[in-house]
Amino acid sequence: MCIFTAVFHDAIPMRVLLSQVKIVDSRHHTLSAPCDILIVNGYIDRIADRIDDETAERIELPHAHVSPGWIDLFADFGDPGFERKEDVRSGCAAAAAGGFTEVCLVPNTIPVIQSKAEIDYLLHKSRELPVTIRPLGAISKDLEGKALAELYDLYAHGAVAFSDGWQPVQSAALLLKALEYVRAFDGTIIQLPDHQSLSTHGLMHEGIHSVRLGMPGIPAISELIQVQRDMELARYAASRIHFTGISTRQAIEAIARAKQEGLQVSCSITAYHLALTDACLEDYDTNLKVIPPLRSQEDVDALKQAVAAGIIDAFATHHRPQDIESKQLEFEYAAPGMIGMESFFGIMNRELATIDLLDKIAMLTTRPRSLLGLPEVEIAVGKEANLTIFDPDKEWTFEEKHIRSRSHQTPFIGQRLKGFVYGIFAKHQLVLHSSSPE
Structure with a gap:
């Protein structure tokens, strides 16, 4: 599994390939079969069953789902x-x-x-x-x-x-x-x-x-x-x-x-x-x-x-x-x-x-x-990528290492949760968790 972690000001690959993800589209009440999404310069370039692009940074995450951000x-x-x-x-x-x-x-x-x-x-x-x-x-x-x-x-x-x-x-x-x-x-x-x-x-x-x-x-x-x-x-x-x-x-x-x-x-x-x-x-x-x-x-x-x-x-x-x-x-x-x-x-x-x-x-x-009154976010070719990447079924223990806030004041540390967020792609930036869900 390849996990690319983007820091906010780091240069990111201009071509990112989200491999074998399920698209969750609540606008049309559908959940897609696994597919590939190619993002070029922050915009969705292709969506297909399989995409071969050796120039793209391939992101493979277990049971990944993608929805509008x-x-x-x-x-x-x-x-x-x-x-x-x-x-x-x-x-x-x-x-x-x-x-x-x-x-x-x-x-x-x-x-x-x-x-x-x-x-x-x-x-x-x-x-x-x-x-x-x-x-x-x-x-x-x-x-x-x-x-x-x-x-x-x-x-x-x-x-x-x-x-x-x-x-x-x-x-x-x-x-x-x-x-x-x-x-x-x-x-x-x-x-x-x-x-x-x-x-x-x-x-x-x-x-x-x-x-x-x-x-x-x-x-x-x-x-x-x-x-x-x-x-x-x-x-x-x-x-x-x-x-x-x-x-x-x-x-x-x-x-x-x-x-x-x-x-x-x-x-x-x-x-x-x-x-x-x-x-x-x-x-x-x-x-x-x-x-x-x-x-x-x-x-x-x-x-x-x-x-x-x-x-x-x-x-x-x-x-x-x-x-x-x-x-x-x-x-x-x-x-x-x-x-x-x-x-x-x-x-x-x-x-x-x-x-x-x-x-x-x-x-x-x-x-x-x-x-x-905000415009809808679409996962479609030609649209700017504004995406959340997650696994809705992953069970994991929430620990302090998962916290990015300056504050750590929460009663949920140590609890088993269901559904893990891998990260987001937004404003031409990919941000993925650097911490394991376990």
């Missing part, structure tokens, strides 16, 4: 302002290792992503990297929830959607203005489903385990109220809203009803909300402190059923790196968040083992791109 709807690289936790370069390395060729970044930086200058900074810093940054522009100035940011200016200079990130807009009046404003250019508002008047002092899901552990809880109703309120505002504004990190049965049921009514609402979930519950917090592991919090087994079961029913539109990693100093504290004082890119597919694929592979890939490709 995956997109992450909600992640945090901490750059600018929090580079000690993550920066654009390390974040893009983590994204590539996780199979993501495009990443939507939250505006919770210093300075906030609220003007052309901050967007230009992100786009310039990632220009030579294989992962495309898709900035989420701030809804409110300085993320204070008091006055609208310059939404159209942000849109005109590259913001693909608008969000206050980890600080969801609490003012109904301000959110309504934002929904009305973005309607003019068919923009999307992204909200974390958290009504902070009910969750401010909470540390974990409110339930039997929070009582037993003696920690203040975040009730499921805090998510439900935020979702219901924001959907009604979207209805009034005849605009579009997306909820990221949905975690409760009640919120899923509300979104399902709204979709049946024809409301322009969509939602995404994380992998860790599929794999973990509030019962996992018995050791007070601060890596499990996240927002929205880990919920009950009933909620986890409802998430999986909602994926099967087609209620969930997409996935989001909620990759939120923290440094050791922010996590090695008492649970109450630890910062929320965990890294989520490198292990994402293996966790999600393991937890959704009964869901058809084409449906899972659609939730990473066609559906999120449609939500953001």
Whole structure:
């Protein structure tokens, strides 16, 4: 087996041959027989059963599948302002290792992503990297929830959607203005489903385990109220809203009803909300402190059923790196968040083992791109190669050697996962894992 590992600034072969891969095309609901894909100067030159080209760098990987490049709807690289936790370069390395060729970044930086200058900074810093940054522009100035940011200016200079990130807009009046404003250019508002008047002092899901552990809880109703309120505002504004990190049965049921009514609402979930519950917090592991919090087994079961029913539109990693100093504290004082890119597919694929592979890939490709109004990625001759390369059936143990993020704060180290990402081909660059899946 030949494995070519590309470093971001290294010269790469102008001709790359992906040998005997299965193409996963969720647009046409097909999975191809093994074939060869020849990429010349970053563009797909040929697709055939067998291609003989001695001048090409031949890439042979066991049971390799190729799909359009995956997109992450909600992640945090901490750059600018929090580079000690993550920066654009390390974040893009983590994204590539996780199979993501495009990443939507939250505006919770210093300075906030609220003007052309901050967007230009992100786009310039990632220009030579294989992962495309898709900035989420701030809804409110300085993320204070008091006055609208310059939404159209942000849109005109590259913001693909608008969000206050980890600080969801609490003012109904301000959110309504934002929904009305973005309607003019068919923009999307992204909200974390958290009504902070009910969750401010909470540390974990409110339930039997929070009582037993003696920690203040975040009730499921805090998510439900935020979702219901924001959907009604979207209805009034005849605009579009997306909820990221949905975690409760009640919120899923509300979104399902709204979709049946024809409301322009969509939602995404994380992998860790599929794999973990509030019962996992018995050791007070601060890596499990996240927002929205880990919920009950009933909620986890409802998430999986909602994926099967087609209620969930997409996935989001909620990759939120923290440094050791922010996590090695008492649970109450630890910062929320965990890294989520490198292990994402293996966790999600393991937890959704009964869901058809084409449906899972659609939730990473066609559906999120449609939500953001981005052009489709096609695996076809003449098209620029934007590909994720993976084995959906490979079982492997997630270890620290697989982490490319600057942060290593995750509870999944040592776990057996199903589905290994070999790497990506994007922006004329091939990036493959240098670490074995075992």
